[in-house]
Amino acid sequence: MSDTISLIFIIIGVVFDLFGCIGLIRLPDVYNRLQSATKSVTLGTCSILFGLFIKYGFSAIGMKALIAIPLLFFASTVAAHALIRGSYKFGIKLWDKTVIDDYKDVQK
Amino acid sequence: MIINLLLYVLIGLSFCCFFRVVFGPSIADRMVAIDIFGILVVGICGLLVLITGRLFLIDIAIAWIILSFIGTITLAKYLTGEKLDE
Amino acid sequence: MKYITLFIIIFVLWLLMTYNLETPNLIVGAVVALITSLVFGKGFLQDSKKFFQPQRYFWIIVYLFIFIWECIKANFDVAYRVLSPSMPIKPGIVKVKTTLKTDIGKTFLANSITMTPGTITVDIIDDEFYVHWIYVSSKDPKEYTNKILGRFEKYLKRIFE
Known part of the structure; x- marks a missing residue:
């Protein structure tokens, strides 16, 4: 029973990873790529780790998989934030069809 | 085995990231691809625990999360042009 | 106060990661948590009353x-x-x-x-x-x-x- 549930979680995770990587290839500029990739790939990998936790239950490895979920979550969101700020300050242009840019005003 | 199939899918996705690393038009695209590749490796480690049954691989996954985070932060700092201790 | 809060958090995290309750493991965890909370406690949250x-x-x-x-x-x-x-x-x-x-x-x-x-x-x-x-x-x-x-x-x- 728990094997089946964990397999379902892992399959969902791999499918989300697939969506994220398609976004990484297909979207037009670095900001949009970061949007799709960081959300989908993070949740997909968290889902794989949660499937691992369900399979092994409350043992040493299951708890490690459970602790890795918030760690991965904070690490990837903060890394995405740093990357998007860095690429704006580096001077990479937004996509041509961008509608609005409020952040331009606070750059010196 | 379905888990082996999923492992092959994840390895294929890593090659998608390598496509971005090689052909990315700007430097930021390459860094994004490296960041995403680091997260995918954690998933690959998780699947390898299920396939091989070696339990230390989850420790490698946790260590990989932290190292990938530090590497990405350093590269992002390099992009902004600030000093590293600001 | 904030040192004690940080110590408790790190110690619980150690116990969850290693997942065994033998005496040597407890001692090692306590020493590591003590050193870490002494070094990093200064930059921790200001009002740690909220944890309780x-x-x-x-x-x-x-x-x-x-x-x-x-x-x-x-x-x-x-x-x-x-x-x-x-x-x-x-x-x-x-x-x-x-x-x-x-x-x-x-x-x-x-x-x-x-x-x-x-x-x-x-x-x-x-x-x-x-x-x-x-x-x-x-x-x-x-x-x-x-x-x-x-x-x-x-x-x-x-x-x-």
């Missing part, structure tokens, strides 16, 4: 469920935008104002914004968030502030303030 107020934990659990639901919605949103042939995206960077005061509350709010459908935080300057939005649906500041922050702000105010 039980009603905050209730709101954390409520917030967790809302947050997981938003995450799942975000992923289907991304999948829709990526897979549809015409790619319905209309990106832009907007400025939203928050009413949260504490630093940790702002951090959690920024991370939540990053994981919700179509938005990612670019920068925080005082109490203004600069948010990259993949589909700018309105240009009225009040409306998009409500759309981006409204889901989380009231819960975070109960948890962290």
Whole structure:
């Protein structure tokens, strides 16, 4: 029973990873790529780790998989934030069809 | 085995990231691809625990999360042009 | 006070990671937690009394469920935008104002914004968030502030303030 549930979680995770990587290839500029990739790939990998936790239950490895979920979550969101700020300050242009840019005003 | 199939899918996705690393038009695209590749490796480690049954691989996954985070932060700092201790 | 809180957090984390309760393991964990909390305790949260107020934990659990639901919605949103042939995206960077005061509350709010459908935080300057939005649906500041922050702000105010 728990094997089946964990397999379902892992399959969902791999499918989300697939969506994220398609976004990484297909979207037009670095900001949009970061949007799709960081959300989908993070949740997909968290889902794989949660499937691992369900399979092994409350043992040493299951708890490690459970602790890795918030760690991965904070690490990837903060890394995405740093990357998007860095690429704006580096001077990479937004996509041509961008509608609005409020952040331009606070750059010196 | 379905888990082996999923492992092959994840390895294929890593090659998608390598496509971005090689052909990315700007430097930021390459860094994004490296960041995403680091997260995918954690998933690959998780699947390898299920396939091989070696339990230390989850420790490698946790260590990989932290190292990938530090590497990405350093590269992002390099992009902004600030000093590293600001 | 904050040293003791940090010590307890690190010690519980150690016990969960190693997952055995023998005496040598406990001693090693206590020594490592003591050294770590002595070194890093200075930069920890200022008022750690909040850790011992039980009603905050209730709101954390409520917030967790809302947050997981938003995450799942975000992923289907991304999948829709990526897979549809015409790619319905209309990106832009907007400025939203928050009413949260504490630093940790702002951090959690920024991370939540990053994981919700179509938005990612670019920068925080005082109490203004600069948010990259993949589909700018309105240009009225009040409306998009409500759309981006409204889901989380009231819960975070109960948890962290």
